[in-house]
Amino acid sequence: MYMSSFTQTLIHGVKRSIDILGSVAGLIALSPVLPVVALAIKVTSPGPVIYRQWRVGKSTPEQVNLFEMFKFRTMVQNAESLSGAVWATENDPRITVVGRFLRKTRLDEIPQLINVIKGEMSLIGPRPERPAFYNSLEDKIPFFTERTYGILPGITGLAQISQGYDTCIDDVRRKVAFDHSYSLSMYSFKSWLLMDLKIIGRTVLVMICGKGQ
Template sequence: MEYGHEVREYTQVYEEMTERVPVQFIGKDFYRFFPFARNNQNALYRFYHRTMDIVLSCIGLALGILLLPLVLLGNLLGNRGPLLYKQERVGINRTGFYIYKFRSMVTNAEEGGAQFAKKNDVRITKFGRFLRRSRIDEFPQFINILKGDMSIIGPRPERPIFVKELSKKIPFYDTRHVIKPGLTGWAQVKAKYGETDDDHLRKLQYDLFYIKKRSVFLDIRIIVKTLSTVLFFKGQ
């Protein structure tokens, strides 16, 4: 307080207005400024989170089984190739695991080397675009969640080669690996595809906000926004 008025750092104001952590402006004070959410160590919250993961994954897999005939037919006519694909991703504490998805791209999508998906990516098939917009392509990841590799909510798991590149460019990028990656998350519902370094910085800011502020209320906000994306075909 100064002269009867509350004085706050600009980083706090930025965070409250944007719901992002301005990691690029914090520098050496990062760990003082970034007290990890108590819920990261709260046994009751962690129990709730794991229970939510199991319940929603079972519901998601049951729904996925009902949709499987449609996916099989669409893959046969529109994708013409393997139904599933797996890919190595980076999880909690930088441990590697394989993620499962319904294939939405052409079979030779990475002949020229690994590259980020982008808006209007020409490698995505017509049926694959439907899978992505409806988020049906993500349904096999409920298996990853039941196995404990992922959670329903958390930072999006990236590929090792991209994590290595982004860790060199973006300060404190590895902090996103202190919790399990998620099928959906604050960055996923708030930010667009990561096509540039600035896009990935913005996504990290959202991820750190979630890690810092994670709570039942914030989880509910994310789930509601995700359901809205699915129901109104807003997926990318």
């Protein structure tokens, strides 16, 4: 039990250090790209450059934490003003031309590095779900809430690289298994490290090949 507790403390400590260093390095490396992306969003569709949305963060059985997540805006302004909270669909007409490119390359998620630095997210972890869907998913999917118990949600993760964006409840149901697999990897330093390296490699491949959705 002591070794298990020590291992998890070590993993969380190393993981947090990597999150901070990786986020700062990422923002510095991508700083030439950020103004170009911001300008492209601004001149092609009205509305803010940065889109803010409440998401469910690291939780416990007693408490569900919320945080405001940042993304480059990929949809038209007020995309859900009439429909309310709904999942994006394939070829969703609400997604702008620039937004479609940002989603495919995952460049829309760069502002989330700020969330990582603030300690609200990790570079790698379960996908942060929207509160509007949370109760419904909790009722329909076994062990859904447990996926973020004690773990910060991530910009990328095993579920994200294995499936992409959610378009329906079946997509979320499949992702839960990936999220729990990632949680299990954190009981061993070696298995966690190998898992994170695998996720990082596949994430870079998705960005380069434009395989995001």
